[in-house]
Amino acid sequence: MTSPSFPSVPSRVSTYLCELFWQRVRALLLTFDAGWRLRDIRGDAIYYGVDGSNPGQSVQMLRDLFIGLSIDEPQDLPFVELPNGTSAHLHLIPDRDAFHVLLLDAAAERDRQRATQQLGNEQALASQAKSKAIGQLKQIRTELERQHAKLEEAHALKNALIATLSHEFRTPLTSIFGYLQLADRRAHGDASLHEALHAVRRNATYLFTLAENLLEYGRSDGAAPLLNPTPVDLDALAADLDAMFRPLAEEKGLDFRVSLTIDDVEQPVFDEIRLRQILVNLLSNAVRYTRHGEIAAEIVWRGGELSAVVSDTGIGIAAAHRDTVFMPFNRGGHAGRKGAGLGLSIVRRMVDQMRGTLAFESEVGRGSAFRVTLPCGRERAAAHADDAIAPRFWLQGRSILVADDDTDIAHLLEALLGDLGFRVRVVGDAQSAVVEAIAGRPDVLLIDVELSGLSGNAAVYKLRSRGYKGRIVTLSATATSEAREAALRAGADHYLTKPLNVEQFVHVMQQAASAGWNGGGDGSVGA
Amino acid sequence: MNAVAHKLCMLGDFGVGKTSLVARFVHSTFSEKYLTTVGVKVDSKEVALPGRAPMKLVVWDIAGRSQLDSLNMTYLRGASALLLVADGTRERSLHAALNLLMQSRTLLPDATIALAVNKLDLVEQWEVAPAALAELRRSLPVHETSARSGAGVEAAFADIATRLAQ
Structure with a gap:
């Protein structure tokens, strides 16, 4: 040199x-x-x-x-x-x-270089994150468009189904009511036959109301309903109500009265099915919860507004239940009484849909009065159906590994899965789940996403990245599509959310257990 | 008796968490702040090996690059092990790690090698598919790690130390 x-x-x-x-x-x-x-x-x-x-x-x-x-x-x-x-x-x-x-x-030179390099690297990272976000947004848009098309299709199918079901229910019930009336008239003097026919009528009325309510409840709360306003014959409606409820009321020894006042020359236009159902539900409740006294329905058509007051001298609603009386499956106001607890919640929903008002006064032991006002109109909206409920299957002898660090949830899952016939093993953390799943090869691994330490998703990823082929179901408290996507991307086959929908849970477990280790390969994995 | 020392180089694209992995391994610390490495940072830790004498790992945390340049080659000389690091949330960092592996092979044909796919705590955002790692495991040891939580970090370094001792 x-x-x-x-x-x-x-x-x-x-x-x-x-x-x-x-x-x-x-x-x-x-x-x-x-x-x-x-x-x-x-x-x-x-x-x-x-x-x-x-x-x-x-x-x-x-x-x-x-x-x-x-x-x-x-x-x-x-x-x-x-x-x-x-x-x-x-x-x-x-x-x-x-x-x-x-x-x-080299410190000064290192600091200068670091400042430049830091800026460049951060910009590159930000640019990558931006590209990723744009890609994700595009994916979301495509998915939204797909979901929208699917929803529209489901909506159309649901409407067709509801229309068909409503028709299918009403047609035979109309026939039943008609023949009941006919048979009642012909059963002269036969007290036991009268009694039997009244029992049939009472239960057919209950069935009719329940069927209508369930159909209505099947519509989603989230979307605006499709109203079908048509000219309504109030005289015919009042007569129908009288025919339907008078026998039931009189059978219980109650006075029954339907009054109709028409002070408007214009023909009332309402969604007749909903209007009828509002009044049927209110009267049905009144008959059901009144032992003595009277039941009255006063219908007034005046100034483009229909008002109806349904009053009774029944058991009344306690002040403590006033706020919950319109909630679905709530029977607090009439504790111990039969009924699905849907009637008043559906009245509330329908009145809201028709942009009306609903109020009530009640005193325990003295009775209740429900007042409905409905403006005449032609409102239109949409609704959608709930998911179908899957059938229940039993899974005798299948093995499942449950990973959950919440002892109460773990016990609940153990009990539920045991009832289904699974052989259940429970671990409390993700790392143990990885080790046990590889060693034990259960038919299904059910793992909580939000485990402390190593997350459920990380455990699933580790298993999949080691070639694990068994079925994996993740359970999470986060009910978002992003969380679901993340779990599936990590390698889960199914994603369930808390609180558990038992029917869905059973369905998914059945699916997972049936699929077993058929994902390809021999399923051997390395730790 | 002094532990036998081995030079272990960390290689990977920038921002994958090489410095954080070393900090977690050597000092059991983690910082959320990203600070780019200039040149190289050298740390060391003695590793206990079951049934063997302890080993000293001298860890060279080399500035992040997707390609090896002459400076990186200088740092690599004398290394007996490489820990390639990728960021699971950035698939291209895995490609960079594999690219660096191929380039470094010419200089270090006999080095002990492992791949750490870091940021396991962000597994929900990972772009690297599990199947890709399952495939890579056929040719080199792969560890999913999280410098933030510490998951898999000790195991990755212990794996290299164990194989160096054999």
Whole structure:
């Protein structure tokens, strides 16, 4: 190697330059013999974290930096960050039977480079994240369009189904009511036959109301309903109500009265099915919960508004239940009485759909009065159907591994799955789930996503990335499509949310257990 | 008796978590702040091996790159092990890690190698599919790690140490 030639300068200048360079680069020079024994140390040792009085540890640190490298050749390691945080350019310079290690300060240069590099890297990361987000947005849009088309199709199917069901229910019930009336008229003097026919009528009325209510309840709360306003014959409606409920009321020894006042020359236009159902539900409740006294329905058509007051002298509704009386499956106001608890909630929903008002007054032991007002109109909206409920299957002898760190939930799952016939094993953390699933190869692994420590998704990923082919169901408290997608991407076959819908849970378990280890390959995996 | 020292180099694209893995392994710490590495940062830790003498791993945390340049080659010289690091949330970082592996093979044909796919705590955002890792496992040891939670970190380094000792 040839030495670089320096211009000839006065020795004072040369000395000055040397001092200046030494000072600027904060040089530290260590001289070692061939066995890494320190012979000499010169320069700013403290700056590099080298303890000049006890250099053993620092020598070891420097020695580590040259592991695997020859000390017989010059070595140059730029930008080495030392344990004390400073950065140095490291040079190893062989010198006959010894060698020197020279450290030159690189901190300022390192900081400059870091600032530039940091900015560049952060921009690149942000750009990648942006591209990813745009891609995801496109996917979401496509998915939304697909879901929208699917919903429209489901909506059309649901409407057709409801229309068919309504018709299918009403047709035979109309016939039943008609023949009941006919039979009642012909059963002269036969008290037991009268009694039997009344029982049939009572239960047919209940069935009719329940069927109509369930059909209505089957519509979603989320979407606006499709109203079908048509001219309504109020006289016929009042007569129908009278025919339907008078026998039931009289059978219980109650006075029954339906009155109709028409003060408007315009023909009323309403969704007749809903109007009828509102009045049927209110009257049905009144008959059901009144033992003595009377039931009255007063219908008034005046000024483009229909008002109806259904009053009774029944058991009444306690003040404590006033706020919940319109909630579905609530029978608090009439505790211990039969009925699905849907009637008043459906009245509330229908009145809202028709943009009307609903109020009631009630006193325990004295009776209740429900007042409905409905503006005449032609409102239109939409609704959609709930998912179909899957059938129940039993899964005798199948094995399942449950991973949940919530003891109560784990016990619940164990009991539910045991009832279904599964052989259940429970573990409390994700890592154990990975180990046990690989070792035990259960038919199904049911794992909570939100496990403490390693998450359920991470465990699923680890299993799949080791070639695990068994069925995996994840259970999560997060009911979002993003969470579902993430779980499926990690490798789950099914995603269930809490609180559990038992029917859906059973259906999914049946699906998972039936699929078993048919995902391909022999299912052997490495830990 | 001093433990036998081995040089282990961390290689991977920028931002995959090499520095965080070393911090977790050596100091049991983690910082949320991303600070890019310039040049190389050297740390060491003694690893206990069952039935064997302890081993000192001298860990070279090399600045993130998707390609090996001459500077990286300088740092790699003398290494007996490579821990390639990818970020599970960025699939291209896995490609970069595999690319770095191929490039480093010419310089270090006999080095002990493992792949750490980091950020397991963000598994919900991973782009790397489980099937891809299942396939890679056929040719090299793969560890899913999280420098944030510590999951898989000890196991990854212990795996390398164990194979170095054999």
